[in-house]
Amino acid sequence: MKNENPTVALIGPGAIGTTIAAALHEVGRTPMIFGRTAHAQLELRHDEGKIIVPGPVHTIPAEVAAPFDLVFVAVKTTQIAATAPWLAALCDEQTVVCALQNGVEQPAQLAPFVAGATVLPSVVWFPAQREPDASVWLRAKPRLTLPATPQTHLVVAALRDTRCQVDISDDFKSIAWRKLLQNAVAGLMVLANRRAGMFSRPDITELALAYLRECLTVARAEGANLSDAVPQEIVDGFHRAPVDLGTSILADRQADRPLEWDIRNGVVQRYGRVHSIATPISDVVVPLLAAGSDGPG
Incomplete structure (x- = not known):
């Protein structure tokens, strides 16, 4: 059957x-x-x-x-x-x-x-x-x-x-957006050209939390049911990860392949604009990832 x-x-x-x-x-x-x-x-x-x-x-x-x-x-x-x-x-x-x-x-x-x-x-x-x-x-x-x-x-x-x-x-949307937040903040690894150990730096932890709170606001506007604790939980996960743990978008950048910048990071900026939500960190991160992927230069 x-x-x-x-x-x-x-x-x-x-x-x-x-x-x-x-x-x-x-x-x-x-x-x-x-x-x-x-x-x-x-x-x-x-x-x-x-x-x-x-x-x-x-x-x-x-x-x-x-x-x-x-x-x-x-x-x-x-x-x-x-x-x-x-x-x-x-x-x-x-x-x-x-x-x-x-x-x-x-x-x-x-x-x-x-x-x-x-x-x-x-x-x-x-x-x-x-x-x-x-x-x-x-x-x-x-x-x-x-x-x-x-x-x-x-x-x-x-x-x-x-x-x-x-x-x-039964609430797949919330789970999918939570994973997207994890993927979005992993994009910072591309800009630093470093693996998960970089999140042990206090300044990166602070940046990651600010970025994740921005992403969380957009996710909620899209209907995701995620608590205020999610940004800290995601950062804590990176703190516990092996210091040499990479991510697919970092591997693509190091191999000079096109990056999934739009569906991992640009999506937050795009939906932020739909809902009239300010995304100041995305407005810096997304152009840098896009340029790293698509150039020119």
């Missing part, structure tokens, strides 16, 4: 995609994997060892025989347009597309490309990073949060009994 054993594809075998592929492979549900590079296999390292996911990574959309029940999209939002041929081949109106991406605008961003499929947003709660040898290092237990929708059961069925925990929330 589709509900119990959906056919599963994954686009984007990066850090997050490899983690999901490995979790599925470990329980005998290896997805078909699609990407730009034809890797022979994927490797996920974790505290207990490693998982090898056999290839190939398929690179030719025209070779897809039929649409899939469930498609995980694990590419960054800067790469969505480039995935259009895969999405067109893998999706139809019966497909559920689970967006393993940052931001609070996932359905709107993917809708033009998914051939009428339902886009299911998610919040990804695990640090996974690509290593120089192309393996992925998973530094914590993987967990996803999904909204309570009729389509959510398909992802739950696919990931049942895997190492990836799936939580379902």
